[in-house]
Amino acid sequence: MYVLLNNRPQFVLSIQKEINRAEKQFENLRLKNGVNFADESTIKNASEKGLHKMQFLLKQKEDLNKSLDLLGLLYDHRLQAMYPNWDGRNYLSIEQKEFFVMAEEYYGKNITPEDFSNPPRKYSKDEQIEIISSFYQISNSHNDSYKRNQSIELLNKKYPEFQTDNQSYKHMFYYECMRYSDEIGQERMNQLQSAFNVQHVGKEEDSQLERSATIGPKSNHNSSFLSFDASGFFSILESAIHEADRKWREDELEQKNKNKRKRQKGMER
Numbered sequence: 001m002y003v004l005l006n007n008r009p010q011f012v013l014s015i016q017k018e019i020n021r022a023e024k025q026f027e028n029l030r031l032k033n034g035v036n037f038a039d040e041s042t043i044k045n046a047s048e049k050g051l052h053k054m055q056f057l058l059k060q061k062e063d064l065n066k067s068l069d070l071l072g073l074l075y076d077h078r079l080q081a082m083y084p085n086w087d088g089r090n091y092l093s094i095e096q097k098e099f100f101v102m103a104e105e106y107y108g109k110n111i112t113p114e115d116f117s118n119p120p121r122k123y124s125k126d127e128q129i130e131i132i133s134s135f136y137q138i139s140n141s142h143n144d145s146y147k148r149n150q151s152i153e154l155l156n157k158k159y160p161e162f163q164t165d166n167q168s169y170k171h172m173f174y175y176e177c178m179r180y181s182d183e184i185g186q187e188r189m190n191q192l193q194s195a196f197n198v199q200h201v202g203k204e205e206d207s208q209l210e211r212s213a214t215i216g217p218k219s220n221h222n223s224s225f226l227s228f229d230a231s232g233f234f235s236i237l238e239s240a241i242h243e244a245d246r247k248w249r250e251d252e253l254e255q256k257n258k259n260k261r262k263r264q265k266g267m268e269r
Helices: 008-032 040-045 048-082 087-091 094-107 125-140 145-158 167-179 186-195 203-212 230-268
Strands: none
Touching: 008 048, 008 094, 008 167, 048 087, 048 094, 087 230, 094 167, 094 230, 125 145, 125 167, 125 186, 167 186
């Protein structure tokens, strides 16, 4: 559970990929076996092996969705405590929920609309440089245990609040450094990207990332990140709020219209 809670983005992304894989395999098997669920005879004529595999994939997808639902409940619990008076929180996607939770974990406070125009800064320029240098030494001093231990000790003593095992926290640190990259300098940013194993993506993937607000590291033993312009992080949060509030208003209006139609029917009787 500790590993899961400290690797939430990776967990969500991995499950979503597995769900997509199961869906594609299921559809390929359906076409291969000529199954049309609207025609019962095609099911009877399909191979037993093919049907068994399709049933397995359906069950796998169901179990994976249950895992996402469980994580969604954890997010809902956190968000209810963070924003008890905001009904729109119930209309956020699981990826959007992660953004709000990871921002709260990093800044130690709930993100408010005021933060969109004036994003908070947790670490100063000198602190960012020192933390980057420490992580760079840790990741590049495999043959020098003294330097490595020195860097670990510095992080633990000087920055005890830095959650080195929490990938979401490290995501936030990376985004904050990106926002102040002109101050930090390209050399330090290169060290940061090396230490955090940043995954560079093209413009098309960038835009898709921002549209879906999906984050997640690559599957390997190091922490890694999907890289995009960090100035867009708060824009994503702001867009998520607008989208969630719009869905909430639409549902409220639909419910009012339903209640109105019920009252009208009652009066006609």
